[in-house]
Amino acid sequence: MPYTLYSASYSPWSEKARWALDRAGIAFTEVAYTPLLSELAFRLKRGSLRGAVSIPTLLGAEGPISDSLLIARWADGQGDGSLFPAEQMEAIEEWNYRCEAALSAGRILATRRVAGSEPARREALPAPLRGALYPFFAPMADLGIAFLTKKYGFAEASSETAEQAIRKTLEAGRLAIRGEGGHPIGGRFTFADIALASSLHFVSPHASLKMGEATRACFTHAALAQEFADLLVWRDACYEAHRRRAR
Numbered sequence: 001m002p003y004t005l006y007s008a009s010y011s012p013w014s015e016k017a018r019w020a021l022d023r024a025g026i027a028f029t030e031v032a033y034t035p036l037l038s039e040l041a042f043r044l045k046r047g048s049l050r051g052a053v054s055i056p057t058l059l060g061a062e063g064p065i066s067d068s069l070l071i072a073r074w075a076d077g078q079g080d081g082s083l084f085p086a087e088q089m090e091a092i093e094e095w096n097y098r099c100e101a102a103l104s105a106g107r108i109l110a111t112r113r114v115a116g117s118e119p120a121r122r123e124a125l126p127a128p129l130r131g132a133l134y135p136f137f138a139p140m141a142d143l144g145i146a147f148l149t150k151k152y153g154f155a156e157a158s159s160e161t162a163e164q165a166i167r168k169t170l171e172a173g174r175l176a177i178r179g180e181g182g183h184p185i186g187g188r189f190t191f192a193d194i195a196l197a198s199s200l201h202f203v204s205p206h207a208s209l210k211m212g213e214a215t216r217a218c219f220t221h222a223a224l225a226q227e228f229a230d231l232l233v234w235r236d237a238c239y240e241a242h243r244r245r246a247r
C-alpha cells in the first residue's frame with residue numbers, strides 16, 4: 001500500500017515528518033491539506049469522524065499515523081535508526097518538546113500577521129480559489145483563521161509571551177550546539193537537529209519550503225531573525241548536509 005502524507009507545504013510539523021521520511025528513503029505522495037476546508041474529506045478518508053485531526057498524518061498499511069514525532073520515529077525504524085538512537089530517546093523527546101513550544105508560540109504570531117495581510121489570506125486558500133473565484137472565497141480564509149484561533153486558543157496569548165517562548169527555546173538550542181560539536185545532543189545528527197532546525201520556522205522559514213511570498217513575510221520575525229542569525233546559519237548548513245530528498 002502506497003504512503004500518503006496529508007500535509008501543508010508551509011507547515012513546520014509537516015516538514016519534520018517529510019524530512020524523516022525522505023531520510024529513510026520512504027516513497028510517499030503528498031496531499032495538500034487546508035485547515036477547515038479539507039477536514040471533512042480527510043476524516044472520511046482516514047475513517048474518523050470524531051476527535052481532533054491534525055497534519056501531518058501518514059496513511060498507509062499501518063493505518064493512520066498522526067503527529068510529526070510519531071511519523072518520524074516510524075520512518076526511522078524503517079530506515080537506519082540513526083535519528084532516534086535508543087540511548088538518547090529521552091533527550092530527543094525533550095528537545096522535541098522544547099522545540100514544539102517555540103513552534104506553538106510562533107504559530108500564534110504568524111497567524112496574527114496572516115489575519116492582517118490580505119495577500120497572505122489569499123495564499124492560504126487552495127490554489128484554484130485564489131484567482132478569478134477569489135472574491136467569492138475570500139471569507140473562507142477568515143473562517144479558517146477564526147477556526148485555528150479557537151482550536152489552538154491563540155486569542156488568549158500575548159505576543160510578548162509568545163516571543164519569550166521562542167527565545168527560550170532558541171537560547172537553549174544555541175548553547176547546546178556550541179557545547180556538542182554542532183548538534184543539540186550526542187555530537188551527531190539526530191531528530192533533535194530536525195526539531196531545532198524546524199523551531200526556527202516562524203523566525204525565518206527555510207528557503208526550500210514552498211510558500212507564497214506574503215505568507216513567508218508573515219512567517220518571518222525580523223527582530224528574532226537578527227537576534228538568532230547564528231542559529232539560522234546553523235540551520236541552513238544542517239539542511240545542506242542532511243536534508244536528503246527522496247523525490
Ligand SMILES: N[C@@H](CCC(=O)N[C@@H](CS)C(=O)NCC(=O)O)C(=O)O
Nearest residue numbers: 013035036053054055056067068069
Ligand atoms: N503535535 C502535532 C502538531 C501538528 C499541528 O499542530 N498541526 C496543525 C498545523 S497548523 C494542524 O493540523 N492544523 C490544521 C487543523 O488543525 O485543522 C505534530 O507534531 O504533528
